[in-house]
Amino acid sequence: MFKLRYYLFSLLVPALFFACQENTNSSQSESKTTQTKEIEEQPYAIVIHGGAGAMQRGMMSDSLENAYKATLEKAIKTGYKVIEDGGEAIDAVTSAINILEDSPLFNAGKGAVLTHDGTNELDASIMVGKNKDAGAIAGVKRVKNPILLAKAVMENSPHVLLSGAGAEEFAEEQEIELVDPSYFYTEERKRALDKVQQNEVTPNNSSAFVDMDLSDYKFGTVGCVALDKDGNIVAGTSTGGMTNKRWNRIGDSPIIGAGTYADNETCGISATGWGEFFIRGVVAHDIAARMRYGKASLADAAKEVIQKNIPEMGGDGGIIAIDKEGNIVMEFNTDGMFRASIDKNGEMQVAIYEE
Amino acid sequence: MFKLRYYLFSLLVPALFFACQENTNSSQSESKTTQTKEIEEQPYAIVIHGGAGAMQRGMMSDSLENAYKATLEKAIKTGYKVIEDGGEAIDAVTSAINILEDSPLFNAGKGAVLTHDGTNELDASIMVGKNKDAGAIAGVKRVKNPILLAKAVMENSPHVLLSGAGAEEFAEEQEIELVDPSYFYTEERKRALDKVQQNEVTPNNSSAFVDMDLSDYKFGTVGCVALDKDGNIVAGTSTGGMTNKRWNRIGDSPIIGAGTYADNETCGISATGWGEFFIRGVVAHDIAARMRYGKASLADAAKEVIQKNIPEMGGDGGIIAIDKEGNIVMEFNTDGMFRASIDKNGEMQVAIYEE
Numbered sequence: 093m094f095k096l097r098y099y100l101f102s103l104l105v106p107a108l109f110f111a112c113q114e115n116t117n118s119s120q121s122e123s124k125t126t127q128t129k130e131i132e133e134q135p136y137a138i139v140i141h142g143g144a145g146a147m148q149r150g151m152m153s154d155s156l157e158n159a160y161k162a163t164l165e166k167a168i169k170t171g172y173k174v175i176e177d178g179g180e181a182i183d184a185v186t187s188a189i190n191i192l193e194d195s196p197l198f199n200a201g202k203g204a205v206l207t208h209d210g211t212n213e214l215d216a217s218i219m220v221g222k223n224k225d226a227g228a229i230a231g232v233k234r235v236k237n238p239i240l241l242a243k244a245v246m247e248n249s250p251h252v253l254l255s256g257a258g259a260e261e262f263a264e265e266q267e268i269e270l271v272d273p274s275y276f277y278t279e280e281r282k283r284a285l286d287k288v289q290q291n292e293v294t295p296n297n298s299s300a301f302v303d304m305d306l307s308d309y310k311f312g313t314v315g316c317v318a319l320d321k322d323g324n325i326v327a328g329t330s331t332g333g334m335t336n337k338r339w340n341r342i343g344d345s346p347i348i349g350a351g352t353y354a355d356n357e358t359c360g361i362s363a364t365g366w367g368e369f370f371i372r373g374v375v376a377h378d379i380a381a382r383m384r385y386g387k388a389s390l391a392d393a394a395k396e397v398i399q400k401n402i403p404e405m406g407g408d409g410g411i412i413a414i415d416k417e418g419n420i421v422m423e424f425n426t427d428g429m430f431r432a433s434i435d436k437n438g439e440m441q442v443a444i445y446e447e
Numbered sequence: 448m449f450k451l452r453y454y455l456f457s458l459l460v461p462a463l464f465f466a467c468q469e470n471t472n473s474s475q476s477e478s479k480t481t482q483t484k485e486i487e488e489q490p491y492a493i494v495i496h497g498g499a500g501a502m503q504r505g506m507m508s509d510s511l512e513n514a515y516k517a518t519l520e521k522a523i524k525t526g527y528k529v530i531e532d533g534g535e536a537i538d539a540v541t542s543a544i545n546i547l548e549d550s551p552l553f554n555a556g557k558g559a560v561l562t563h564d565g566t567n568e569l570d571a572s573i574m575v576g577k578n579k580d581a582g583a584i585a586g587v588k589r590v591k592n593p594i595l596l597a598k599a600v601m602e603n604s605p606h607v608l609l610s611g612a613g614a615e616e617f618a619e620e621q622e623i624e625l626v627d628p629s630y631f632y633t634e635e636r637k638r639a640l641d642k643v644q645q646n647e648v649t650p651n652n653s654s655a656f657v658d659m660d661l662s663d664y665k666f667g668t669v670g671c672v673a674l675d676k677d678g679n680i681v682a683g684t685s686t687g688g689m690t691n692k693r694w695n696r697i698g699d700s701p702i703i704g705a706g707t708y709a710d711n712e713t714c715g716i717s718a719t720g721w722g723e724f725f726i727r728g729v730v731a732h733d734i735a736a737r738m739r740y741g742k743a744s745l746a747d748a749a750k751e752v753i754q755k756n757i758p759e760m761g762g763d764g765g766i767i768a769i770d771k772e773g774n775i776v777m778e779f780n781t782d783g784m785f786r787a788s789i790d791k792n793g794e795m796q797v798a799i800y801e802e
Binding site for chain 2: 219224225226230231249250251252253254255256257258259261262337338339340341342343347348349350353367368371372373374377378381382384385386388405
């Protein structure tokens, strides 16, 4: 089905190109021009993040930095190959995120940070821009790749957001891979938890959760946004949440509109940061709404929200996004953000710190 | 402190009124005129809902209808008295919602519907428009008044959204009233669950959750929005979710941006409806964003979202809202919505069906 469509598309391109040349030159109609461009060439692109935080240059060893970059590169290339081959954005997003989830380096899947009680609670969400379909899960303890469960919730349940033990029961029914909770334990995360808890003043002191002096990034959430050759935008986010989180806290990652949003008319977005502020700011949807109703560009909308609104509220973090024309934005107000992209010209970027 | 401010305000009003008369007449400066109006008179108003659904005229006995109306009237008057006396919008919202939560008639607190397993899982959220502070809880089983726990999360934790057992642990620390889960059991809800489950085809059949032929409303979520004499807007929502929900499903009610949103620059909103669609549509924030970035009126924004976008996606429900000028909107695309309001002129409305 897809192949056929692609074949017809190939035949149409040259014909329409010539047919529309005159039209483009002679007519001022914006809608016609836009239509022409879309038919001429549907850009495709992909972007990922591995979390934003207080990582300063020189803080990590070269070998650790290289390990991060190598995993980011592997993930972005894997996702890109899917859309380059004419596959769907949703498969690009899940395959890229799976690589980040399977790495102990990022705060998602294998590398999830520890809660106050020394356990893991994983959150994830995914949204499809074509029909605004969405799936999400919060607080699962045994799901190896939470993004796949979020996708299953979207595709095979009447619900959008499942949580805790119920979400795991659904995972079993869906034959999603479950692991023993010990799978998520890493020495690295235990040390981070110990350090945060040593600095904890009172359980209600919010600074205990975000001590910026800690030489450990707090927000290593992962995410991916892809735009495929059909013009469909998909965004996904997966996280272990915040080190030392309590009371079955849910952050912004599984919240549609806060941590993840996709709409083919505007853009797809995945966020990483201090989740409480991203929820209150309804960050992902706010960026899309500035484009849709305020006619802002993706770059301007993201800049305003991430560089102004979130810091004014007292929070920090970043977002990755792609608009319908394939423009990529990676905006953050922290020292760094693990990130990679392959743009509509096929050019790859892999970065950690501010350039 | 508040009393003093109010006293000074009383002294200022006549002085500013005369001082600004000429200014208003001679100057075209919009900002000055607006400022003058605000100082002259800060409107205050309140609106509540008790859920939207397929309640058709004649379906309920007169005595049941009267019971609904009496409870709605008690709740709206209780909330209104708080702001009329110069109290804060947040106290108006929680006191009105507490009355609806304590009634077995509404799907929140005492009258919460039953899950697939015959238990109760309660969700709630609250947001303050002044500083966009927010608190929410999902999936609690023993909290008598979930809206009070949402308020405590906002005021006394560094988090926005807590869930399940962890949220209840936090409730205990906060000395929020807990009850035995049997408190929430009503014969009415058991019959509703039995009826839905008799009609259930497969666990994954979404129609099982929303059989519109059932002579039972599905969405009896409650909510309140209030604008106080300080110009602060607060919105809150509390629910038992959807009859027969499974897998620790979380709906839109505890999701900031979907079921609840408040921003003093635009409006406060509480939603009730088929939660999955309200999450995907980021309904509450979308209405506010249409006002903020698209310069729409609250009435137009709400109409577009509730009468067009949500039905186009396949969902239904409604919202209540108040904008910063005190304009009230109660928009729904279902047969009816339990609702009441006291507007900026002090006029009360209590209604169930479309007028």
